[in-house]
Amino acid sequence: MLSDADLHTQLKLLQQQHQALQADYRDLQAEKQKQETSADLWLKQRTRELQAEALEQKKAETLQRVFYRIAERAAADLSFYDFLHSVHSLLGELLYAKNCYVCLYDAQKNLKDFPYYVDERDGDTLQRSNVPYRRGLTEFVLSTDRPQIINAKRLQALQASGEVTEGSGDMSFSSWLGVPMHIRGVVGGILAVQGYEPGIEYSASDADILSFVANHVSSAIERYQALDELRKSEERYRTVIENVGVGVVVIQDSRMVFANPSLVRIVGHPLDYLLSNPFTAAVHPDDVPAMLDRHQRRLRGENVESFYGFRVITQQGEVRSLELSAVKIEWSKRDATLLFVVDATARLQAEQTQRLTLQKQSELNDMKSRFISVASHEFRTPLAIILSSAELLKYYGDRLPEAEKYEVIGTIENGVQRMTRMLDRVLLLGKAEAQMLEFQPRELDLTALCRSMVEDARTQQPKATCTMETQFTDMPTAGLFDEKLLRHIFGNLLSNAIKYSPQGGTVSFRVFPQDQHMVFEVADQGIGIPADEIPHLFEPFHRASNVGDIQGTGLGLAIVKNAVDLHKGSIQVSSSAQHGTCFSIRI
Template identity: 60%
Template sequence: MSNTLQAQVDALKAQHLHLQVQYQALERSLEQQSASAQRWQAQRNLDMEAQAQEHRKAAALQRTFYRIAERATADLSLYEFLQSVHALLGELLYAKNCYVCLYNPKKHTLDFPYYVDERDGDTMQCNDVPYRHGLTEFVLRTAQPQLIDATRFQALQDAGEITDASGDLSFSAWLGVPMQIQGALRGVLVVQSYESSIPYTEADAKILSFVANHFSTALERYQAIDEMRKSEERYRLVIESVGVGVVVVQDGRMVFANPALIRIVGHPLDYLLTQSFTATIHPEDVAAVVERHQRRLRGEPVETTYGFRILTGQGDVRTLELSAVKIEWDKRDATLMFVVDATARIQAEETQRIALQKQSELNDMKSRFITMASHEFRTPLATIHGSVELLLHYEDRMQAAQKRATLQRVDDAVERMTHMLENVLAIGRADAGQVQFKPQPLALQAFCMNLLDELRSAMERQYQKVCLVVDLPDPDALFLLDDTLLRNIVGNLLSNALKYSPEGGEVRFSVQEQGVALVFTVADQGIGIPETDQPRLFETFHRASNVGPIAGTGLGLSIVKEAVLCHKGRIEVHSQVGKGSRFTVTLPVSPIPHPVPTP
C-alpha cells in the first residue's frame, strides 16, 4: 500500500472516531433533554391538576353561595333556612356537626338558633345563654377564625383563654369563624369533628369564612323580617296616627291607606280601596306616576321623591310629594308610599321664586338703564355743551348760517334726549300697567305720510341713503286705531330700518288689509340681526351684538311689542345677518265705512 493511500485510511479512521464521539455526546444530550421534558410534563400535570382542583372548589363555592341566596328568598322559617345551609355546607367540607351562634350586645348574651351535634343532639339549641369564656366566645373576642384540636384546646385552657367550655368536649377538631352582621361582629359559625381521621385545615377555615360572609347577609334579612313582624302592630299604630299619608299599592290598587291620606285626598276609604290607585290623580299626571311605579316594581332606579297633582273629593287641585319603596305585602310584591301635601309650600316657593326673578330682572334692568343713560345721554349733552361754548366765545365772529347750524345741533340733541326720555317713560308705563288703549277713527294713509315726513326731518342723513318703497291703503279708508300706540309701532320700526341700513339699500313699508286685520310690514336690507340675539329682541334695553357704533337705547322694540299687545295683535321677525330684516305686525281691526252722501 502506498504512503498516500495509507494516509487517507488513517484520516478516515480519525474522522470516524470523531463522529462516534459526537454521536455519543448527541445521545447523552438527547437523553438529558428527554428527562427534562418528562420532568416538566410531570410538573405541568401536577399544576394543571391543582388548577383544576381550584376551579372545582371555586365552582362548588359559587354554586353554594347561589343556593344560599336562593334559600334566603324561599320563604322558609329561620330554622329551615339554617338547616338547608347546613346541608349545603356538607358539600364543601366535613360538617356533620354544626351550630350557629348569634351575639346580642345589648344583653351580652348568646342565642343558638341552630345546633346539630351527633353527641350533644339539640340540647344546646337555646337563647339568652350568658356570655362566658367558652370556645364560641373565644372566636368573638379574637374576631378571627379559630382552628382548634385537642392539643391546642388544652393549651388555651391552661392559658385561661377558655375556662367555661360546655357540651361534649371530646372533639378531635373544632373550627369556628366570626360572622359580621349589619357591619358588626354579631355571630359565629362552627363545625366540629369527633373523628381523628377528619382534621380541619386552613383551607377549610377559608371556605367556612366565605360561607359565613354570605350566610351573614341572609341572616340580616331574617332578622329584619323577624323584627318587622314583632313590631308590626306598633308600626301600624304609628302609621295610623302620623300626619303623613301612608298607602300600600298592590296589583294597581290601594290595599292600605291611613287616616292622614284620607284627609289629604278628601275621599272615603271605601272609595280608595275599590278604585285604581290612580283614580284621584290629575289626568295630566297619571302617565308619569304609573311609569315611575312600574319602574320601581321592576327594580329599576326611580327618583327618591317627586311631585304630582290630585283632584280632591271637593274638586280642588292639590300638589303632593311622594316617596316610595318596594316591599312585600302578604308575601307578594307591593309598593309602600309616603305622601305629603306640599300645596302650600310649593305655592310659597313659587311666589318667592317669582319675586326673586322679578327682583333680578329689575336689578338687571336698572343696570342696563344706567349703562344706556350714561352712554346715550353723554353724546347729546356733549353736543349741547360744545355748541353753547362755541356761541359764548365766538358768536361775534360767526356768520348767521353757522349760528343757525349750531343752534340746530342743540335742538337736535335736545330732541334726541327728549325722545329717549319719552321711550323710558313709555316703558315705565307699560311695566306699571298704565298703558291705555284708546282707539279712534284714523285715516291711516295720512297718518303714515305724516310720520314719514317727521322721520325725513329727524333722520335726514339716513333717509337720503335709502330707497323708500311705500304701499299704503286707500286715502279715504278709516280704521279704529290708537294713533299714539300706532306711532310707537310704525315710528320705531321705520326709524330702526333707516338707522340699521348704514350702507343704504331698499326700505319697504307697506300696510295691507287682510280680512279683519291690518298687516304692517317694514323690511330693510341692512345689517340684519344675529340668530342668537333674536329670542331676546323685544327685551327692554337689549341690543343686538352686531350694532357696533350705531347709537341706540334698546327700548324701541320693547315699546313696539307692548303697543302691539295693547292692540291684541302679533309681531313676527325674519332676519339674516348682512341681508336685512323684515318685521310684520298684524293688528285685528275693522274699517269704518264712510257715510254714503245723499243726492
C-alpha cells in the same frame, strides 16, 4: 275380753281425744273466722281504694276536660267578660262556685278592678273599677301570695289581729276561698269563690284545684291584655295615620288597598273612587309611565329612587304637584308598596315665584346697568356737543358769521331734542311698565295715518339712502285705533328700519286686512338681528351686538311691545344677520 278397768281407761282416752278434736275444731273455726274477717276487711278496703281511685280518675278526667275547655275558650274570639263567665260555669264542675269573682291589681296605681263579679247577695252594689287598696280578703291574698281558706271563725281571728278590717260586700259566708293569680311574673290579681249555705267548707284540695284554674285564667288574662295593648296601639296608630297631614296609601296588585283621609284631600277624589280604580287613575297621563315603571321595579327588588314628584288631576280638573316617598312592605302576608304623599303645589309655586322674582330682579339689575351705560353715553354725547357749542358762542360768538352762529345754535337744539326724546322714551316706558299707559281707541282714517307716519320717518332722517315702499291694499276707510300708540309703534319700527339700513336698500311698509285683523309689516334689507338675540329684542335697553356705532337707546322696541299689548295684538320678528328684518304686527 277387756275388763271394766281397761274399758274405763279406753273410754277416758277416747274422751280426751274427743276434747282435743273439739279444741282443734274450735281453733280451726276461730282461724276460719279470723281469715273470713280479714278477707272481708281487705275486700272492703280494696273496694274503698278502688272507689277512691275511680273518683280520682274521674276527678282527673274532669280537671283535664275543664282545663282543655278553658284553653279552648281563651283561644276563641270572646270578649273578656264572656271568657270569664265561661270559666265560672266550668269551675262549677270542679267545686262549689255559685259565687265567684276575678280581681286584677295594678301595683303602680295601687288600684283594683273587678272585670267579673257574681254574688247572690252583693249584686251590683259594689264598686267594680278603680277600687282603692284596703284591708280586705282580696288584699290579704295579694299580700300573702298564697291560697287562703276563710270561714267565720278564721275571719274573726283575722279581724281581731287587724289583718282584715275593711272587708266589703256581704261577709256572712260559710266559707271563702281565694287564690293569687300571677300575671307577667308578679301577683296581679286573685280568683275567689264563696258560699253562704250551711255546710259549705272548702278544702286544701279545692284550693289546689282553684289554683290550677287561676293559672289558666292568668295565661288567658296575659293574652287578653296583650291583645288589648295591641288594639290600643292600633287605635293610636290609626288615629295618627288618619289625622296626620301627610297622605298615606298602601298599593297592592296595582290598586290602593288603604288610603287615609289626608290622601283623599290631597288627591281630590272620593275614597271609593281611589279604592275601586287602578292606583294611577288620578295621576296625570304624562306621569303614568314613569310611575308604573318605578312601582314595578320596586316590587322586583331593584334599586329605585324612593322620593320623586308627580302630578294628579283632581275631580274638579285641577292639576296638583305632589311628592312621594315609597318603600316595599308586606301587607296581609303579600308584597305591597307603602307611599307617603305630600301636596307640593304651593311650595313649588312659591319656589317658581321666587325664581321668577330673582330672575326679574336680575333682569332689573341688568336693565339698570344697561340704562346707566346707555344713559351715560346718550347724555354725554349731546351734553359734550352742547357744552362745546356754548363755549364757542361764549368766546367767539361776536366773531362768528350769522350763518355759523345759527348752525351752532341748531347743534345745541338738536342735542337738547335728542336728550328730550330719550327722557320722553324713558318716561313712556316707565308708564308702560307701571301699566299707566292709556289705551284710548277712536275712529281713525288708517290710510291717512299710515302715510303720515311714513312721511314723519323720512323727515326725521333726511340723509337716509333707503327707498321707501308702501302698500296699503284693501284697507278700511276707518277703524278704531289709538293714534298715539300707533305712532309709537310704527314711528319706532320705520325709524329703526331706516337707521339700521346704512347701506341703503328698500324699506317696505305693508298694511292689509286678514281674518278680521289688520296686519302691519315693516321690512328692511339692513344689518339684521343675530338669531340668538331675538328673544331679548323687546327687553328695555337691549341693543343687538352688531349695531356698531349706530345711535340708539334700546327703549324703542320695548315701547312697541307694550303698545301692541295694549291693542291686544301680537308681534312677530323674522331676521338674519346681514339679510334684513321683518316685523309683523296683527291688531
